[in-house]
Amino acid sequence: MRASRHEGLExxxxxxxxxxxxxxxxxxxxRLSPESRRNRFFVWMSDEALARHAARTDPAAVVEARVDGMTRGMAEVHLLHGPRAAAEISVSVEDGWQRRGIGAALVHRAIREARRRGAEEITLFLLPGNAAMRKIAFxxxxxxxxxxxxxxFEARLLLPSVAVRRARFHWPAGLDLGRARA
Structure with missing residues (x-):
């Protein structure tokens, strides 16, 4: 994975x-355009609605992408309560900085932070028309x-340790997979 095509990214x-x-x-x-706000929140968001979100959101981790000391993208990692340890991540990148690898770098770092906090599965929601984020997710x-x-559009990622654990299957004694029975 290339971290970014921008030299000053941290x-x-x-x-x-x-x-x-x-x-x-x-x-x-x-600083997000109306289209980028819609891609992030799935509806158009007024400045007042953005202020409410910033005041109320309570992520387990925030990943900040800075270019030359200025925040140009952010990811929020929210831990979900349920039967399995899961997280949801959300990502936004300012319009002038999109398509430079910043979104991909944020997603990869958010995955790492979710894993560090015990998540076994990560969910990412996006609009079907958000081709860039769909490509990053896949x-x-x-x-x-x-x-x-x-x-x-819902995308899910099972973290490797969980995927391997779920894939294990104990074959019954005497089962021969080499021959099909009629």
Whole structure:
């Protein structure tokens, strides 16, 4: 995987999360075009709605893509409560910085952060028309999962240790896979 086609890219996962991260998230989201806002949130988002999101979101990790010290993309990693350890990631990259590898770098780092926090499965939702994010997701190993009425596209990634554990099958004694029986 190429990290980015931009030389000055650095990915940050601040630990502990600094107090001003919400301000940086909001400033980043406000720089997104209406189309990029829709790709990130699946609906058009006003400035006020973005401010509410920045104030209320509570991710387990935030991955910040900075170019020459300026935030140009962010990923949020949200741990999900349920029968299995899972996470959902969401990614946004400012319009002038798209198609430079920043989104792919954010997705890969978000996967790593979700794994570090115990996630066994990662979900990524996107609009069917968001071809760039669909390409990034599939290259990262996500597969399409059935979801709703087709207005959203759900991609899932089983992390390798879980995929291997689920793939194990104990064959019954005496089963011969070499011969088919009629």
């Amino acid at each position: 990915l940050k996962v601040p630990q502990p999360v600094p107090e001003d991260w919400r301000n940086r998230l909001l400033a980043h989201l406000m 290259r990262a190993g996500f597969v399409r999962a059935p979801y709703g009425d087709g207005t959203l």
